Amino acid sequence: MPELPEVEVVRRGLEAHVLDRAVAGVEVLHPRPVRRHLAGPADFAARLTGRRFTAARRRGKYLWLPLDTGDALLAHLGMSGQMLVQPADAPDERHLRVRVRFVDSDAGGPELRFVDQRMFGGLSYAEGGATLPHEIAHIARDPLDTDFDEADVIARVRRRTSGIKRLLLDQGLVSGVGNIYADEALWRARLHGERRGDRLRRADVAEVLDAVRAVMTSALDQGGTSFDALYVNVNGESGYFDRSLHAYGQEGEPCARCGTPIRRVAFMNRSSYFCPTCQKPPRSRRPVSRVP
DNA sequence: CAAACTACCTGACTGC
């Protein structure tokens, strides 16, 4: 389940291994991951062939590789996507979806592989997207971005009525945060995810943003998170940040601060984990529909 | 514009 730290690890790997090599050919083994390229897989492959990647950039959980044409290859890993840099003679992965060969791939050079079991992720060709693909212009900057506008984000959070967890997951407000790091950051900040944005103090929002940065930095230092081996970094090595999770996936385990068992509740068709003692729910709960 | 909900997808796992 790649979130910002995992995607950043992948970006660094791509930056180190696939720049400035001419693409010799692209093989699309499953149409779904290139579904956003309306002209079809063959056109997708043709447009990349002969081009070179000049950089590896990221915004939130999106990655893109600018091309020497000013266009870009845009990627999102979704739930289970991987970008693997492999020797051309390495056996195909079970869920290999797209292969990008370079002119030196048969001479010991690498090949780039997009592997994705669940196919929530995908690749697309971003016309004119070298600087920032227009497809992702709505994605906000992440809290580690040097241009992240903290005061603006705090102000926007405090104008919203949704719970703070929902807001942390809103990629148009703050990017890069997924379910795992949202729960971890809220635990660190001792905030319950149902607390409404417009009822938080500036200091509360600042604290949870600090916590987001802390959790992400920690994960980045360890090379990303891995829970089920679906996420593997660009060279195929799993991260292991899951050893230091305090809330996510810890149902029934004692809170590291107070010992109260961590609780799990349903949230947006997924789960939220929190400490019921450290993270007090809001006093006034949202109106709940009740049967008369 | 904001909020809330759904579809999309596969595989591991559980219960009968």
Added chain:
DNA sequence: TGCAGTCAGGTAGTTT
């Protein structure tokens, strides 16, 4: 052994 059901969850799109 099989099969239906549940869960994992980021994003785009739709509806309210």
